[in-house]
Amino acid sequence: MSSWHEFLTMGGYGAYVWPSYAIVLVVMVINAVLPGRRQHALLKQLRRRVPNDRERQ
Secondary structure: OOOHHHHHHHHHOHHHHHHHHHHHHHHHHHHHHHHHHHHHHHHHHHHHHOOOHHHHO
């Protein structure tokens, strides 16, 4: 690797490689974040549906 430019262009394939890395990164972040958000929403929904012990008495 004689220069950063050669590394970034990757022999002319950089226009395909770097967007692919970006797409994979976005998908991985979404896969990491969405399940936690969904769990939080489901727990919140369950807390509204199931009465607390204090409310039953």
